Amino acid sequence: MDKLLVSPSPHIHSKVSTKSLMRDVVFALVPAAVVSVVFYGLGELLVLGVSILSCLLLEYLITRFLLNKDCTLGDWSAVVTGLLLALNLPSATPWWVVFVGAVVAIGVAKMTFGGLGQNVFNPALVGRVFLLVSFPTYMTDWRIPTGLFGADAASGATPLGVIKKGLLEGGQLSDLTAQYEWKDLLFANLGGSAGEISSIALLIGFGYLLLRKVVRPHITLSIWATVAVVSLIFSLAAPDKFTGPAFNLLTGGLILGSCFMATDYVTSPMSIKGGIIFGIGIGFITMMIRYFGSYPEGMSFAILIMNATVPLLNNWFHQKKYGRA
Amino acid sequence: MGGVHPADNKISRDCKIEVLPIPETVYIHLGQHIGAPAKPVVAVGDKVKAGQLIAEPGGFVSAAIHSSVSGTVKSIAPRKDLAGNPQMCVEIAVEGDEWLEGIDTTDTVIREFPDDPAVCLDKIKAAGVVGLGGATFPTAVKLTPPPGKKCEMLIINGCECEPYLTSDFRTLLEKGEQVVIGAAIIKSILKVDKATIAIEDNKPEAIDHIQKVLAELRKVSPKYDGISVMSLMKKYPEGGEKQLIDAVMHRQVASGGLPIDVGAVVQNVATALAVYDAVQKNKPIVDNSVTVTGECFPRQANLLVRVGTPLKFIIDYLGGVPQDTAKIISGGPMMGRAIANLEAATLKGTSALLFLTKAQTARGKESNCIRCGKCAEACPMGLEPFLLNRLSRAGGMLDQLEANAVQDCIECGCCLYSCPANIPLLDVIRQSKGQVLGIIKARAAAKK
Numbered sequence: 001m002d003k004l005l006v007s008p009s010p011h012i013h014s015k016v017s018t019k020s021l022m023r024d025v026v027f028a029l030v031p032a033a034v035v036s037v038v039f040y041g042l043g044e045l046l047v048l049g050v051s052i053l054s055c056l057l058l059e060y061l062i063t064r065f066l067l068n069k070d071c072t073l074g075d076w077s078a079v080v081t082g083l084l085l086a087l088n089l090p091s092a093t094p095w096w097v098v099f100v101g102a103v104v105a106i107g108v109a110k111m112t113f114g115g116l117g118q119n120v121f122n123p124a125l126v127g128r129v130f131l132l133v134s135f136p137t138y139m140t141d142w143r144i145p146t147g148l149f150g151a152d153a154a155s156g157a158t159p160l161g162v163i164k165k166g167l168l169e170g171g172q173l174s175d176l177t178a179q180y181e182w183k184d185l186l187f188a189n190l191g192g193s194a195g196e197i198s199s200i201a202l203l204i205g206f207g208y209l210l211l212r213k214v215v216r217p218h219i220t221l222s223i224w225a226t227v228a229v230v231s232l233i234f235s236l237a238a239p240d241k242f243t244g245p246a247f248n249l250l251t252g253g254l255i256l257g258s259c260f261m262a263t264d265y266v267t268s269p270m271s272i273k274g275g276i277i278f279g280i281g282i283g284f285i286t287m288m289i290r291y292f293g294s295y296p297e298g299m300s301f302a303i304l305i306m307n308a309t310v311p312l313l314n315n316w317f318h319q320k321k322y323g324r325a
Numbered sequence: 326m327g328g329v330h331p332a333d334n335k336i337s338r339d340c341k342i343e344v345l346p347i348p349e350t351v352y353i354h355l356g357q358h359i360g361a362p363a364k365p366v367v368a369v370g371d372k373v374k375a376g377q378l379i380a381e382p383g384g385f386v387s388a389a390i391h392s393s394v395s396g397t398v399k400s401i402a403p404r405k406d407l408a409g410n411p412q413m414c415v416e417i418a419v420e421g422d423e424w425l426e427g428i429d430t431t432d433t434v435i436r437e438f439p440d441d442p443a444v445c446l447d448k449i450k451a452a453g454v455v456g457l458g459g460a461t462f463p464t465a466v467k468l469t470p471p472p473g474k475k476c477e478m479l480i481i482n483g484c485e486c487e488p489y490l491t492s493d494f495r496t497l498l499e500k501g502e503q504v505v506i507g508a509a510i511i512k513s514i515l516k517v518d519k520a521t522i523a524i525e526d527n528k529p530e531a532i533d534h535i536q537k538v539l540a541e542l543r544k545v546s547p548k549y550d551g552i553s554v555m556s557l558m559k560k561y562p563e564g565g566e567k568q569l570i571d572a573v574m575h576r577q578v579a580s581g582g583l584p585i586d587v588g589a590v591v592q593n594v595a596t597a598l599a600v601y602d603a604v605q606k607n608k609p610i611v612d613n614s615v616t617v618t619g620e621c622f623p624r625q626a627n628l629l630v631r632v633g634t635p636l637k638f639i640i641d642y643l644g645g646v647p648q649d650t651a652k653i654i655s656g657g658p659m660m661g662r663a664i665a666n667l668e669a670a671t672l673k674g675t676s677a678l679l680f681l682t683k684a685q686t687a688r689g690k691e692s693n694c695i696r697c698g699k700c701a702e703a704c705p706m707g708l709e710p711f712l713l714n715r716l717s718r719a720g721g722m723l724d725q726l727e728a729n730a731v732q733d734c735i736e737c738g739c740c741l742y743s744c745p746a747n748i749p750l751l752d753v754i755r756q757s758k759g760q761v762l763g764i765i766k767a768r769a770a771a772k773k
Contacts, residue, residue: 005652006408006663008752010738011679011686012331012488018695018745075692117693117746216702265697270711321707321730322326322567323577 018116021265022076024214028205029083029260035201040091040143050095052082054102062111069115077116081105084124087256088300089131092141100134101127121307122267125300132300159251163243164296173240177247199255206259215263218272219279223258224249226283234291242291254286257299267307274313281306326571327705328560329739331659333527334488337618337625342495344629345642347419351394351633352404352670353379355413358455359462360386365415371398376425376609379415382450388463389453390415393611393631395423407636407655407669408662414670417633429606434502436545438604442514445604449514452603453610453673458482458564458593459660461674464600467592468514470585477588479520480573481508481597483535484557484564486525487657490677492614493594495627497524497531500598501538503605507597509548510604515590520552521573522594527559561659562737566591568705580733595676610673615639619680621647630671637667639678651683658686659738689747700740700750706733710740710750717757727761734758 037044059078063069072078085105089098105127113119132139142158166176209215227248234242248254253261262268262282269275282302289298356362363380367373373392380390396419403411424430439445450465470476481504485493497504505522512520524532535554542549557563557572567578569591576587584591592600595613602608610632617626623644630639636653640646646653646667654661656677664678700710713731716722731754740750 004650004663004665004667005683005686006665007652007688008663008755009654009661009736010659010742010751011652011654011661011663011681012658012742013688013747014329014331014743016699016743016745017689017747018692021695021697021745072692115693117695265695270696270698270701270709318709318729319701319707320326321580321733322571322705323579323582323733324707324730 018075018077021214022080024209024212025080025260026076026083028208028214029080029087031201031204032087032198032256033083035198036087036091039198043143044091046095047089047091047093047098048083048086050098051086051089051102052079054099055079055082055085055106058102058106059111062107063115067111067115072115075116078106081110081123081127084260085127088124088128088253090139090141090143092143093131093138097131097135097138101131104130117266119266120310121304122261122264125261125304125307129300129304158296159247160290160296164290167241173243177243199250202255202259206255209259209263216272216275219262219268219275220258222276222279223254223262223283223286226280227254227287230284230287234287248287248290252290252297253299257286257303258282261299262303262306267310269310269313269317271314271317271319273319274310274317277313277317278306278310281309326568326707327703327739328562328568329703329742330559331488331561331742333559334620335491335494335527336489336620337616337627338491338494340491340495340625340627342492342499342614342627342629345631345634345639347394347422347631348634348638349419350399350635351417351419351631352414352635353390353393353417353633354406354670354672355380355390355415357390357461357632357672357674358388359460360384360388360466362413363387363390363453365401365413367392367398367401367415369398369400372396373398373417374423374425376428376611378451378609382463386463386466388455388465389451389609391453391609391611392417393633394419396420405666405669407664407666409665414633428608430608434506435605436506436542438506438510438513438548440513442516445510445514448604448607449600452599452608454596454599454603455610455673456593457595457599457613457674457676458566458591459656459674459676460566461672464592464596467590468511470515470590474585475588476515476517476585476590477519478574478590479508479512479515479517480569480589480591481511481520481522481594482564482566482569482591483522483524483528483531483594484569485528485594486559486561486564487659487661488561489618489679490616490657491618492616492627492676494528494531496594496598496614497528498534501531501534502542503601504594504597505535505538505542505549505552506605507599507601508552508592509542510600511590511592511597512552513548517590518551521555522552523555523557523569523573525559525563526556532556561739562705562735565705565735565737567735580730613671613673613675615671615675616677616679617643618677619647619650620685621649621682622680623647630675632673633670635668635670636664636678639671640667647680649682650680652681652686654679654681659742660736688749691748692746694746694748697745699743699745703739703743705737705739706730706735708734710744710754711748713757714748714750714753717753723757723761723764726757727764731757732761732765 105123109123109126228245231248235244285302361384399416404414454464455461653664
């Protein structure tokens, strides 16, 4: 003992840090990443690698040379962004397109606002949507899974894409959905972005986050409930035009978005009430885009639109204070 | 609502309360309670006995102070307290251990107590009993509800929700009967039908023991009817007065209000014991149990310490300060105060000495708020520390801070404990709270 430390209480800390939280999110995404590599093969590995490394490199360069700040790579948030971006892209995306996505995600959506904690929009989603509108050909080049060392995969549209196109061409909804089986929707085996293909792997990761108390379930549950209710109403009203709850909950980016993107701390409301409204908004906008929009999938847009309402929701909804009405 | 679950670390829980030898000199503070400091009634050179009054209450909200030893008054002068600030102290050189006549120092338990509440209250006042749960508010004042307010429930706080602390737990196990008798006395003073002894469920032995004690006492006298034990879920800060009232009675004390507004009076286990000593034994507060603990500390202990014992004497008795100690805390790790001066002496309300290493107590480097909301989730008052922090640091936002209830903060430390970005939330909030309370006081004064 040299000299006694004198500082105000509390004198202990939970040891939960930004780093430990972000690392938990990375761990939670590992099952989905592994499944996607197993299904889509080495092309997917390249997308994952390029995305994560580009995000790390860009954050390093920007903090070091543009902002002259301490290096923030140690908080693992750039890894999270890289992983999420990669899981949102088709496995055949060329490496340079992935890199452009990382530039937009880290450079534009995250660092221009001041880095982690300051951004309004989810960086990985901004990157993805930028690529979607800039490189629509690459971004809709979905492949049928062929396994890790399988031959070059054939292109295959996503279930949501097939339905949208089929309905526009006057097809019967019952014929269009008949080709999709339950177990395929749950366990992958469909055309889609890497992170969309295995609901089970994503749900295992989400369960881990809940167990570790990294996230709370209210946002995710309110998205699911809204999607279920909206699609139930529409599919009952016009069964030949609108897909039902099970199909809508298990397809597209719904699981990935509701479990990992909408629950992003920085871009979701702080209060439980605000989070529930936020989730309802995402669920509703997603369904409106799926049913009536020109894109087959609307999860990314829905989350980004609701991201913009977060400051307002934080202003409107506060948690109940002890002893106050 | 809110709360956190730090590791219990009650490593001294199996250590029986042992009596610490009397030091050569004690230093008894004149201001060791909330309210006006006591006024000395002895002079330098006077001979005093243990239990003898040495300072009388300095106002309505104040408490009497007694000599904890027999000996000679050496000085009445300012002396540095544990934070290093000078406080008026009576220094007494110890000679033998002679007690004032009329004080019963035996262990005989006396179960029958006076029927007249006024008699009991006078004895509590004379004995200088203060709340030993942390606030050291004069107990006689708390047991005299303002006119028009009626107590519906007495809650004896046995939560001891701070990690490491075990003195209340040991008291419940070893002096449980005295605690219950003390509770019955308080209940009779308040003329209330119901009393609950609230204990967290991480202390099942204490819950069992008190239940047995109650069953025995009910056979002795109907005065022990209406007292029950309640097991509460372990959570910090469940033993906070407001949180405890909510947990036991499902009522919330309004902001700025008092527990009695919702019909509650809360007294700590150690206070109930002090009430027993005062009424049944004529014994003022001259000693109290202190947990001495920490992973790095050589010998864990629960000690019965005479008020005014120098901290260094206690620590040396147990083997001295370990090399790797970074911080010594008076009280628990969540709300206790860091000690700057080991020459300082114990007070009536000293509940623990906790030794922490650098690894245990180091704060991480502050980084950006990631808006995870963990601070708001942890706040037992339902406040939003992230928002209060932002408003405080923006400067000049005192009206906004008041609107967001910064003055309701109980300084439990849950926000800072949970913040993954290591933002010094409570440090910042404390400052603003002080400023806002100043404004509220000034406004109240202007109205008068």
